[in-house]
Amino acid sequence: MSNRPHVTSEKNARVADAPSGNWVYRVLPRALWPHAQLARWDRPIGWQLLMWPCFWSAALAANVASSAANVDTVWSPTLMLWHLFLFMAGAIAMRGAGCTWNDLVDHKIDARVARTRSRPLPSGRISRFAATAFLVVQALVGLLVLVQFNQFSILLGIASLGVVVIYPFAKRFTDWPQFFLGLAFSWGALMGWAAVFAELALPPLLLYAGAIAWTIGYDTIYAHQDKEDDALVGVRSTARLFAENTKIWLVFFYGLFTAMALAAFWLSGIAWPAYVGLALAVVMLGWQIRVIDIDDADQCLALFKANSRVGLIVFLGLVAALLA
Numbered sequence: 001m002s003n004r005p006h007v008t009s010e011k012n013a014r015v016a017d018a019p020s021g022n023w024v025y026r027v028l029p030r031a032l033w034p035h036a037q038l039a040r041w042d043r044p045i046g047w048q049l050l051m052w053p054c055f056w057s058a059a060l061a062a063n064v065a066s067s068a069a070n071v072d073t074v075w076s077p078t079l080m081l082w083h084l085f086l087f088m089a090g091a092i093a094m095r096g097a098g099c100t101w102n103d104l105v106d107h108k109i110d111a112r113v114a115r116t117r118s119r120p121l122p123s124g125r126i127s128r129f130a131a132t133a134f135l136v137v138q139a140l141v142g143l144l145v146l147v148q149f150n151q152f153s154i155l156l157g158i159a160s161l162g163v164v165v166i167y168p169f170a171k172r173f174t175d176w177p178q179f180f181l182g183l184a185f186s187w188g189a190l191m192g193w194a195a196v197f198a199e200l201a202l203p204p205l206l207l208y209a210g211a212i213a214w215t216i217g218y219d220t221i222y223a224h225q226d227k228e229d230d231a232l233v234g235v236r237s238t239a240r241l242f243a244e245n246t247k248i249w250l251v252f253f254y255g256l257f258t259a260m261a262l263a264a265f266w267l268s269g270i271a272w273p274a275y276v277g278l279a280l281a282v283v284m285l286g287w288q289i290r291v292i293d294i295d296d297a298d299q300c301l302a303l304f305k306a307n308s309r310v311g312l313i314v315f316l317g318l319v320a321a322l323l324a
Helices: 024-029 030-038 046-065 077-110 130-146 152-160 161-173 178-183 187-196 201-232 238-266 272-292 298-307 307-323
Strands: none
Touching: 024 030, 024 178, 030 077, 030 130, 030 161, 046 077, 046 178, 046 201, 046 238, 046 307, 077 130, 077 161, 077 187, 130 152, 152 161, 152 187, 161 178, 178 201, 178 238, 187 201, 201 238, 201 298, 201 307, 238 272, 272 298, 272 307
16 A cells, blocks of 8 residues: 555646636635636636626616616716626626536536546545535625615526526436526626616517527537537537537527627617627627537637627627717
């Protein structure tokens, strides 16, 4: 029997599907690495994609609230900046909580998939009890953010938890888990508007539908990384369902996103820069469809991450419309 102490090497303390040089490994003590990996702090793309629909909705509402027809609406640039900060903090907290919940549900599946078996739970670097406690802490941070909004927004935010809880199980009973992810990740398209007007209207509902379509598109690209392992373990996804027809489906879902966003903008009566931003985003989405190779996992990951720039461009267009 070896007398060598059992020490987890730095290499084995990292996860295979995250950049090895990110800030988590440079700043945090190693004892916190598993927690950061559960929350995906080493992969900010997730909270960014969760955040952009919030930002779109907040900027769309700001355009409407600042118009002459809504002079009685309580709104100011300072309030918008405060809301944007809250949405960013909430996205980081709730994306982390959602990923932790997902890993608790899926740890046995993750252990059988090459890309995910090095994650903290399947690799045994954190216990289920510690992961659950961390989930509770993140959820409480999310709740602290949520209660800063009006009562309608608080109730609306709580309503999203049902979809969040269901999502990890979706891949077991449907070929459309990406649709359930879209329901959860696009919820912010409702929240930004609700935070200003304390109610919903057709424009945010259309924006929500468009964001769901966008999410199905980009997460289908992401899921192509795992399609072989998913087939072996019986995990279902739109990547497996669409297979060689993925480009056609991407045209449909990205086209649906474009149509819904256009309708939301038009009904809101916002200025022309918003349409310019959307047009640039559509060009970027078209480029994804043109170049995608569904059998190139590295390229699929890069194209998936490129969607954060799509979200940013749409938001900047809405901000420019506000200033026009």
